[in-house]
Amino acid sequence: MRQVSTSASALSALTGGVLTGEFRRVHGVEAVEHAGPEDLACYEKGEPGRAGVLLAKAAIEGRTVIVVPDPLAALCMVLDHFLPEPGFVTAVHPTAKIDPTAILDPGVVIGADCEVGPGTHLFPNVVLYARTRIGAHCRIHAGSVIGADGFRYHATPTGPLKVPQVGGVVVGDDVEIGANCTIDRGFLTNTTLGAGCKLDNMVHVGHNCTLGSYVIIAAQTGVSGSSRIGDGVLIGGQVGIADHTVIGPGARIGAQSGLHGTIPAGETWLGTPALPISVMRRVYAITRDLPAMWAGWKR
Amino acid sequence: MRQVSTSASALSALTGGVLTGEFRRVHGVEAVEHAGPEDLACYEKGEPGRAGVLLAKAAIEGRTVIVVPDPLAALCMVLDHFLPEPGFVTAVHPTAKIDPTAILDPGVVIGADCEVGPGTHLFPNVVLYARTRIGAHCRIHAGSVIGADGFRYHATPTGPLKVPQVGGVVVGDDVEIGANCTIDRGFLTNTTLGAGCKLDNMVHVGHNCTLGSYVIIAAQTGVSGSSRIGDGVLIGGQVGIADHTVIGPGARIGAQSGLHGTIPAGETWLGTPALPISVMRRVYAITRDLPAMWAGWKR
Amino acid sequence: MRQVSTSASALSALTGGVLTGEFRRVHGVEAVEHAGPEDLACYEKGEPGRAGVLLAKAAIEGRTVIVVPDPLAALCMVLDHFLPEPGFVTAVHPTAKIDPTAILDPGVVIGADCEVGPGTHLFPNVVLYARTRIGAHCRIHAGSVIGADGFRYHATPTGPLKVPQVGGVVVGDDVEIGANCTIDRGFLTNTTLGAGCKLDNMVHVGHNCTLGSYVIIAAQTGVSGSSRIGDGVLIGGQVGIADHTVIGPGARIGAQSGLHGTIPAGETWLGTPALPISVMRRVYAITRDLPAMWAGWKR
Numbered sequence: 039m040r041q042v043s044t045s046a047s048a049l050s051a052l053t054g055g056v057l058t059g060e061f062r063r064v065h066g067v068e069a070v071e072h073a074g075p076e077d078l079a080c081y082e083k084g085e086p087g088r089a090g091v092l093l094a095k096a097a098i099e100g101r102t103v104i105v106v107p108d109p110l111a112a113l114c115m116v117l118d119h120f121l122p123e124p125g126f127v128t129a130v131h132p133t134a135k136i137d138p139t140a141i142l143d144p145g146v147v148i149g150a151d152c153e154v155g156p157g158t159h160l161f162p163n164v165v166l167y168a169r170t171r172i173g174a175h176c177r178i179h180a181g182s183v184i185g186a187d188g189f190r191y192h193a194t195p196t197g198p199l200k201v202p203q204v205g206g207v208v209v210g211d212d213v214e215i216g217a218n219c220t221i222d223r224g225f226l227t228n229t230t231l232g233a234g235c236k237l238d239n240m241v242h243v244g245h246n247c248t249l250g251s252y253v254i255i256a257a258q259t260g261v262s263g264s265s266r267i268g269d270g271v272l273i274g275g276q277v278g279i280a281d282h283t284v285i286g287p288g289a290r291i292g293a294q295s296g297l298h299g300t301i302p303a304g305e306t307w308l309g310t311p312a313l314p315i316s317v318m319r320r321v322y323a324i325t326r327d328l329p330a331m332w333a334g335w336k337r
Numbered sequence: 338m339r340q341v342s343t344s345a346s347a348l349s350a351l352t353g354g355v356l357t358g359e360f361r362r363v364h365g366v367e368a369v370e371h372a373g374p375e376d377l378a379c380y381e382k383g384e385p386g387r388a389g390v391l392l393a394k395a396a397i398e399g400r401t402v403i404v405v406p407d408p409l410a411a412l413c414m415v416l417d418h419f420l421p422e423p424g425f426v427t428a429v430h431p432t433a434k435i436d437p438t439a440i441l442d443p444g445v446v447i448g449a450d451c452e453v454g455p456g457t458h459l460f461p462n463v464v465l466y467a468r469t470r471i472g473a474h475c476r477i478h479a480g481s482v483i484g485a486d487g488f489r490y491h492a493t494p495t496g497p498l499k500v501p502q503v504g505g506v507v508v509g510d511d512v513e514i515g516a517n518c519t520i521d522r523g524f525l526t527n528t529t530l531g532a533g534c535k536l537d538n539m540v541h542v543g544h545n546c547t548l549g550s551y552v553i554i555a556a557q558t559g560v561s562g563s564s565r566i567g568d569g570v571l572i573g574g575q576v577g578i579a580d581h582t583v584i585g586p587g588a589r590i591g592a593q594s595g596l597h598g599t600i601p602a603g604e605t606w607l608g609t610p611a612l613p614i615s616v617m618r619r620v621y622a623i624t625r626d627l628p629a630m631w632a633g634w635k636r
Numbered sequence: 637m638r639q640v641s642t643s644a645s646a647l648s649a650l651t652g653g654v655l656t657g658e659f660r661r662v663h664g665v666e667a668v669e670h671a672g673p674e675d676l677a678c679y680e681k682g683e684p685g686r687a688g689v690l691l692a693k694a695a696i697e698g699r700t701v702i703v704v705p706d707p708l709a710a711l712c713m714v715l716d717h718f719l720p721e722p723g724f725v726t727a728v729h730p731t732a733k734i735d736p737t738a739i740l741d742p743g744v745v746i747g748a749d750c751e752v753g754p755g756t757h758l759f760p761n762v763v764l765y766a767r768t769r770i771g772a773h774c775r776i777h778a779g780s781v782i783g784a785d786g787f788r789y790h791a792t793p794t795g796p797l798k799v800p801q802v803g804g805v806v807v808g809d810d811v812e813i814g815a816n817c818t819i820d821r822g823f824l825t826n827t828t829l830g831a832g833c834k835l836d837n838m839v840h841v842g843h844n845c846t847l848g849s850y851v852i853i854a855a856q857t858g859v860s861g862s863s864r865i866g867d868g869v870l871i872g873g874q875v876g877i878a879d880h881t882v883i884g885p886g887a888r889i890g891a892q893s894g895l896h897g898t899i900p901a902g903e904t905w906l907g908t909p910a911l912p913i914s915v916m917r918r919v920y921a922i923t924r925d926l927p928a929m930w931a932g933w934k935r
Contacts, residue, residue: 067503069525110491110500117501144446145462147742147760147778161485162446162464163743165760165778165815180446180464180482181517183778183815186759189836189854192708197832197850200812201708202715204665214499217464217482217519218539218779220815220837220855226667234496238488239519239541240559240816242837242855252496256488257519257541258559258577260838260856260873275559276577276595278856278874278892294577294595294609296874296892310892313924320927322610328627328926329619331933335630366802368824409790409799416800443745444761460784461745461763479745479763479781480816513798516763516781516818517838533795537787538818538840539858551795555787556818556840557858557876574858575876575894593876593894593908621909627926628918634929 042067042078042120046091049078050104052119053093053112059102062090067116080113134166137174149185155211167223169206173233176209179217184209188222188229188245188263201225203245210234216241216257232269250287268303278310292318341366341377341419345390348377349403351418352392352411358401361389366415379412433465436473448484454510466522468505472532475508478516483508487521487528487544487562500524502544509533515540515556531568549586567602577609591617640665640676640718644689647676648702650717651691651710657700660688665714678711732764735772747783753809765821767804771831774807777815782807786820786827786843786861799823801843808832814839814855830867848885866901876908890916 044064050057065076073079073089081087081094081103091102093109093116106112134148137156145163148154152166155174160166164178167185172178185207191198205224210233215221219237222245223229229243232251242260243249250269255261259273262281267273271285274293285291286303296310309318343363349356364375372378372388380386380393380402390401392408392415405411433447436455444462447453451465454473459465463477466484471477484506490497504523509532514520518536521544522528528542531550541559542548549568554560558572561580566572570584573592584590585602595609608617642662648655663674671677671687679685679692679701689700691707691714704710732746735754743761746752750764753772758764762776765783770776783805789796803822808831813819817835820843821827827841830849840858841847847859848867857875859865866885871877876894883889884901894908907916 067525072526108491108493111493111498114491114498114500117503145444145464145743145761161466163444163462163480163761163779165743167759167778177486179485180466181462181480181519181761181779181816183837186777186815186837187775187812189814189834191834191852192706192712194706194709198834198852199709199712201712204715214486216488217485217521218480218517218816218838220779222815222837226665227670236488236490236497239482239485239521240517240539240838244855254490254497257543257561258557258856262855262873275561276575276874280891293579309923311920311923317924317927321923324927324930325608325610325620326612326616327930329616329623331930332623332626332630334933335633366824371825407790407792410792410797413790413797413799416802444743444763460765462743462761462779476785478784479765480761480779480818513785515787516784516820517779517816535787535789535796538781538784538820539816539838553789553796556842556860557856574860575874592878624907624909624919625911625915628915628922631922631925631929634932 042116044120046102046104049091049093049116053104053106053115055093055104055106055112057102057104058097059100062102064091067113067120078113078116080109082109143180151206152185161217167207169223170209171206172209173211173213175212177214179215179219179239181218182215182220184215184219184221185223186220188225190225190245190263205229205246207231210251213237219243222263238275244281256293341415343419345401345403348390348392348415352403352405352414354392354403354405354411356401356403357396358399361401363390366412366419377412377415379408381408442479450505451484460516466506468522469508470505471508472510472512474510475512475514477514478518478538480517481514481519483514483520484522485519487524489524489544489562504528504545506530509550512536518542521562537574543580555592640714642718644700644702647689647691647714651702651704651713653691653702653704653710655700655702656695657698660700662689665711665718676711676714678707680707741778749804750783759815765805767821768807769804770807771809771811773810775812777813777817777837779816780813780818782813782819783821784818786823788823788843788861803827803844805829808849811835817841820861836873842879854891 046062064078068077070079070087075090078091079089081092093112134152136154139156140154141159143162148166149168153171157175161180165183170185187203190201208228208230213235215237216239219241221243224246231249234252236254238257240258244263246264249267255273256275259277261279265283267285268287272290276294278296280298285301288304290306292308295312306315308315345361363377367376369378369386374389377390378388380391392411433451435453438455439453440458442461447465448467452470456474460479464482469484487502489500507529512534514536515538518540520542523545530548533551535553537556539557543562545563548566554572555574558576560578564582566584567586571589575593577595579597584600587603589605591607594611605614607614644660662676666675668677668685673688676689677687679690691710732750734752737754738752739757741760746764747766751769756774759778763781768783786801788799806826806828811833813835814837817839819841822844829847832850834852836855838856842861844862846864853871854873859877860879863881865883870888872891874892878896883899886902888904890906893910904913906913
């Protein structure tokens, strides 16, 4: 149980909801299935459990309910208000243009010509290579490396020649990047992430990629160089995206898929190589039958 | 050759074995195929090579053998005794409850309300976010990040709303976590790893997951949020586990598999989507024949 | 546009090319499709765009061209000359044998008995565990961990027994390792990377692996323990290589493949489990047709 100490009426005022049922005090916030009589919980469907106070879309007979249009959004407000994230000790690096409201945790290293916008939080051991620009109100989690060299070698008779990577990385506002991610800088121009992008842990984005706004990428996905990902695209975990892939706005990509070429806007694709999800689901459904078919066909 | 200087009889005493064959001194420990007359080696099967002294299950004519029931376990004792791991310089962070016998290497950052148990070693640049509890005798390798935000956004008309992650991470005793892993903290409750879990490098565990005791996970595997993994489960490398997956105790999962739903206790599954290994091995075996079958069927 | 200020004739002298067309000054370097009248660009095929000066293999009517045998190699020379990489502040760790010409960035941690060769650059937060030897002119990017424990446990009646890892890692000259990689140390002997190897971000190499010279590995690939990879092998992204795999010199492995056993020298393999690329491409081509074949066959 997370400790808070407040009342149902105060929570109702905070969330802009309508309090129904009897007055109750609240001492914790819990998942609805674990909550007890002193807890607040968010109720969306199924069993309403034993929580003393519920955030829900409608009143429930015999229960104390704060009626709100979006219970989870209301719970987020409560958590942000009562349980702010504890900070690490801050160590500001003197050579970069850091907005005074940005938070730089210990172990953060920032190279030349970088910029970090207002309200942005760089968690411990984040590294920004030279020429990285991070917008406002971003969160970059521990161990992520932004702006390392793109991966390109030029084959010559005397072995691979490193192609210098002299571009940068530009990250828009309200972007969250998980722990231990890598976003490489561009070759001559920039690698760019649009406003509101959300990357889970261990996501890799190669050089010269362009991500639109509100692109959401789950853990351990890799985006190879020069790919372009449209606004609002959703990408599952462990997806591999070949270089120069183009994904149209609003497309969705299932976990562990492998992509190349062009994915049309708004479509959902799955598998390696990826196909429209309706096709690939049928392939997945009959995979276990293939050996029997082969045995029968050979006869 | 790793330098030691001892004798076959001292090694016999150390390992509790029975010395057979002539007395010999030992100056190194080597793999059996590389060992020479001054080396100790562990012999299990195949060629016994040229090692001066062998740890083996039975005496060998004309050779100096320390007979032990488990030669590799005996070798581990020798290595631990003669070749203790050299330490890094330690830098203890003053604001966390750290057992005085724990080792914190340089670059380690520990947030508020964390606990680290006796004998635990946090290697360089490990980060513990607030509310992370690490048990006794754990080893967490360099660059791993424990307790970063779980990955959850709530879709609203004005874009994705971040769902605050206010739970913690609880890691049991005798857990080893490899380098550059990420274990996210829970949403309201905790993400938990049971005693004796062993994670290889770059393993990702999402928020609210529960791993039982002695779960072993190979490199680059990702476990999505709220999954439950039973005691003694073995998971290969680069496996992807969807959110809310349940894996029964003692199950085994082959490398590069993709899982969702429920995997029964004690079974071995493989592939994407995963199937029982006997089924998937038959699919793998006929994959190369599918184009010929298709060509024949079309006619 | 990257700022430089020079002339076509100076660039011709720098690159050893032959200047054709009228004299022009140059103020930037750009991709050929974005370059304007004051920019230098590298032209290889397609549209020559509007760049004021081109590096190309042959003269072009009405344009200022520096004729060189390898335009991209010439561009690399220009970039290295005019846009050297800005350094981080250096913090040398006192207890290791570091060549005085090596660069160690902030947050680098180096264990006992390590060696770092001349001209090598360790970027921020790189960790070298004890007994790691890095050759000359290497670049190891931020967050990479070299020499952590190999992943091996010995099953005993009382649970998994950790097998101590007392070998090291030996990295040859001119090796580049991307950000957030992990290279584990060997069990008794060493894990070795030959000269000129190039690893992208988040690559994992397990204990006792041997990589030959000029092995190139794309992002998020994992190489399990004791694998041997021959000279000049090219491996795509997100590939999984089982333990004890042997890949012959000059072989190529497609992205997201899963390998085990032996891959012959010079061949190109693809898929999970991997097959020769010509076979697997035919399988990929008919994957979408399998459900129809199954439906027809059942009738």
